[in-house]
Amino acid sequence: MFWKKYVKEMSALGVDSIGIVLLISFFIGAVICIQMKLNIQSPWMPRWVSGYTTREIMLLEFSSSIMCLILAGKVGSNIASELGTMRVTQQIDALEIMGVNSASYLILPKILGLITIMPFLVIFSSATGILGAYATAYIGHVLTPEDLTAGLQHDFQPWFLWMSIIKSTFFAFIISSVASYFGYTVEGGSVEVGKASTDAVVNSSVLILFSDVFLTQLLS
């Protein structure tokens, strides 16, 4: 029963978020590349600098931290409102009466599911961001594909990819546990469920930002 629920949560929280992750990452990758080309590129800079900075921004911050902030909105509100509604419609009480440990049954698969799927979302996000950058080269002709490739390959440190994955795993835990807490402890009716959903997003976003500072310092 737990494994069934775990797979279901991975699908609901992670797989269903792939679309939005790919869409945002593609356009942000493209925009970063254009901005770097317009604002940093100069005769004094090597031609690969736009590709290099795009890769670093995508890998170090966007795909892990900013993507998780976006997911805090989508996934966090989803978790809090689902659990909150279950609480106010007595579905959680029904589980308790049956002798089911409701917290373990409802929350644990969500936390583990999101932690499991998050590294894949980060990898997809980075890859799609780079595709977006290539789109500006091939379609927009902002820079040459050769310069972009040179920048993307310049001084690549595999640890940065691991850093991104480690950070996102922490953020996945923050999003799922904070949202679950606010949803599970709702008391009242639909207004309180809405408030819990907002509180979950705000609090998990703030926690992500704070922990980003510490994790970046710790892992760099």
Add this chain to the structure above:
Amino acid sequence: MIEIKQLYKAFGDKEVLKDINATFEDGKTNLIIGQSGAGKTVLMKNIVGLLEPTSGEILYDGRNFVKMAKKDQVFMRREMGMIFQGAALFDSLSVLENVMFPLDMFSTMTLRERTNRAMECLERVNLKGAENKYPGEISGGMQKRVAIARAIVMNPKYLFCDEPNSGLDPKTSLVIDELLHSITQEFNTTTIINTHDMNSVMGIGENIVFIADGKKEWQGTKDMVIASKNKKLNDLVFASDLFKKVKEVELEEETHNLNKQ
């Protein structure tokens, strides 16, 4: 049998239940009645362990539920079935999956056996054919019947119903009442129903506990309600003109019979 002894429950300074003593017997439909806000739901939540009493004892066939270790309480809950006011069906599961849920969690049956057992229970509540529907696709009355099927799927010894007729039309309420009554007799469960539906009181009230302002005011059967002199009970039960008339007719007949003798 469930016995409640000197039960008190307070939220902060506010005492909601005061010195409740009551007995709920096996194979009988036991009703807890009272006005809205009298403490019926709090009493039921204490009985099933969703709230912890301030003091007192709740004995399930002699086993004190309040003093039990958490682990034993969880184990004991597998002997209970509960029907909530709003049915509390799991939205993401179909009717069949809802009924099968307790079996999925706690039984060692095969999938075929679990499905057959759930289908038996759905047939028992006249819901054959609705097994693939979702709670949002069925009426309130059908949701209540699914909740009943889910509550009885594990053959519980104790069945609890919190306002099973709220939001239902009189005809559907009657169907639900009769269903609960026949299930109680068929499985010899200790059934406790929270209600302020007077049709239920007059129809299936084999043992009625009347609560007013957090205190037990009166206990008896549906036949004893008619002759009762308790003012608070009369105010509640005979609030409607229809039931006033019923009481008048019953009392007139009684007087007439006495005069004849």
